[in-house]
Amino acid sequence: MSNLKALQPSGQPAELEGSIRELVLQQGGAGRQTNDNCEKSAGELASLLNRVSGDATREIDHLVEALIHLRQRLDEGATRIHHDMGEFASLSQSVMQLTNIVSDGMSNLTKIEKTPSIAEDTSAPDFSTSGSSEKSHATD
Numbered sequence: 001m002s003n004l005k006a007l008q009p010s011g012q013p014a015e016l017e018g019s020i021r022e023l024v025l026q027q028g029g030a031g032r033q034t035n036d037n038c039e040k041s042a043g044e045l046a047s048l049l050n051r052v053s054g055d056a057t058r059e060i061d062h063l064v065e066a067l068i069h070l071r072q073r074l075d076e077g078a079t080r081i082h083h084d085m086g087e088f089a090s091l092s093q094s095v096m097q098l099t100n101i102v103s104d105g106m107s108n109l110t111k112i113e114k115t116p117s118i119a120e121d122t123s124a125p126d127f128s129t130s131g132s133s134e135k136s137h138a139t140d
Helices: 013-026 035-114 127-139
Strands: none
Touching: 013 035
16 A cells, blocks of 8 residues: 555545546556455555545535534524614604604794794783772872
8 A cells, every 4th residue: 555645635636536547547457466465456545535535524514513503693693684674663663753743843943933922922912000099089
């Protein structure tokens, strides 16, 4: 196995296939191998396949963990956004109520400004002179 190159997880199927071919060719033709050599080659091939598949499995597990982490972040973000939307709706409703209160107050203020005051009203009876004359008649 000293003739084999150390395999790095590269994700390249062509490299894997080339490594397997190299291993088989280095061991010689199938007709010249003895049973021990065949078993040794088969064992080395199985070992190589186990290492390659183990690397692929670890990489897939790592990707799955990363996807799970992203899913958790998305769920947390969705929860936060849902909460923020509820707060925004409540704030919006409060602003609308405050706007209605201010609008009603302003319309009442304009009604008061349009209403003439008592001092300006000339059609109102003047009670100041009649009241004083009644007092003077009562003392007589």
